[in-house]
Amino acid sequence: MTWNQQLVKVNNKSLVLHTIKEQAPISRADISQHLGLTKGTVSSLVNELLEEKICYESGPGESSGGRRPVMLLFNERAGYSIGIDLGVNYILGVLTDLTGNIVSEKMKHVNNMDYEKTILTIKEIIQFLLNSSPNSHYGVVGVGIAVPGIVNKDGDNILLAPNLGWENINLKQDIEKEYSLPVVIDNEANAGAYGEKRFGSGKEYENLIYLSAGIGIGVGFILNNELYRGADGFSGEMGHMIIEINGKECRCGSTGCWELYASEQALLHQAKYLQLSIKSEEISLESLVELAKENEEIISLFDQIGRYLGIGITNIINTFNPQQIIIGNRLALAKELLLKPIVEVIERHSLRHNQTNLKINFAELTNYSAALGVSAFVIEFFLKSDLHEKHKKIPIG
Template structure:
């Protein structure tokens, strides 16, 4: 069906989010050549597929590409994805349940499409273009609104018996801690995701600690975000500083667990929470050094390069999607 296509020298990657779609044209080295963004229509699944396909057509029109000049297009999709069957099993952000994503996009675009979960795509992007180049055994940990990991062993993604490998966000870090959307309490995600960081700082304010984050001249508690906490820490706010110290320790414990479970060459951290906050990453590294000194077992695995930040930054989504269709180097 697709035999009349010429080998591509450019890749198209599409990062699908609940509010916006980013479409990117990149070369085989991962250099961005062109990018566009448009809102995601989530009114119904067919409308969402239309808006995704529309972003591809807009990008191709802007770069004078036709359907025969592109071998395939990669799509990073939030939520549970069956990449082999091309099915969006479930996505809270998109309101999807068992949607034939690949078939729907190929019908609209007449180009082969490859879909995968956005975090798995991000891991493949790091392996191809980013901080994990040349590594066969690494873990990609994405920390944002949610928390999840992708484990690559001998160059292949390890899914586990039930496809749950890497769902570290739902491992309990703080017994009887804050409620998690999975139904548990004290999960890594509930404690250390963006919303979890904001909630921890808010708890300190509720307990009467002084902070520039506290309401001024009124009794209503503020609506906080992790970004508010990061900004307050830059202004030497004690609540924010304490919050990030505590979160840094908890993140370091989780990184230690992952290291001792899988013995990776490196753990790559992506996602907005750590990438946008150097102080938090500094706290993580300080605690990891302490753990490495106190335990000879973890000390054998620990080095200053064990945990690394993603080098793809805000482009991780589109470059990860592009990596899904990149030829083998």
């Protein structure tokens, strides 16, 4: 087989697998008709997928006049994927099957993001998820880690994560060395956007923008159904969009950055100046949401954060004219307090034409968007690779 023939075969096999994954249960004849491939080609490729345990046959389907066809289904339990959302004050890990269903999870709240301490916590979570993985043909197929910072194009170097205090960190290499598993590192806003597009509130939209509002702010873009990364992979750092020209100093080295006024960090900082019934070290987003039920000062504080969020979102809307804005990460926990001021600012300041078909939603996946998104990156890498027969199970325990 020539190189071109091999490439065509790999592409056709990928198309067949995608069709089974998205349209199952489906027959070989329907795949042939849907893709415009010959029945012989489809049958040969399906047989390979059956041998690789990536799909399986079920009982016969509806007859259209002849023999009832054997139906094909995607085997979501052929392997499992690990997705890690590395927040500034938490680390969330999920184990999913090959369709993104969460099988196991572990969350750790952290106060110190020193790299050596953080990587120990990441490894602890990965090991827990490996230990909780059910038996399967391929075992765990990889680990994805979503990071709040700038990651280079190859995903092997965290160039800058100002809210973590990290610069030029090779997390990918450190994890691969420990577990001998494929590792995907990506920006957490990109992962969150992809998670919501695949599994959450963005499924019906081709042009959406995901706002990751936690300790910092990041933005992920799905444009024309594709994740947009920018020329060098650095798009979406809109938390460092300047909204106050002579504003506060930011860890990134600039001043007046959006995330200094519209993030969980800004909320917690301002809350410490209020006369609250709890100690300052016990102030958290969750406690403030609870106290807001009976405290007008805290309601006003959330209103202020919401207005600042609305200012930045308005700039994004006027720039990109998206169909949907999704607000995710930690601040989504306060959606009842934030939605009204956000919408008021958008309605007042964004261009009318951009508002006509615009949807403002909070993340359907709540705080799981990034973990599920980066887990999906791992799964796609695995399914597109031609490694099913050579993939070795990783020892657990």
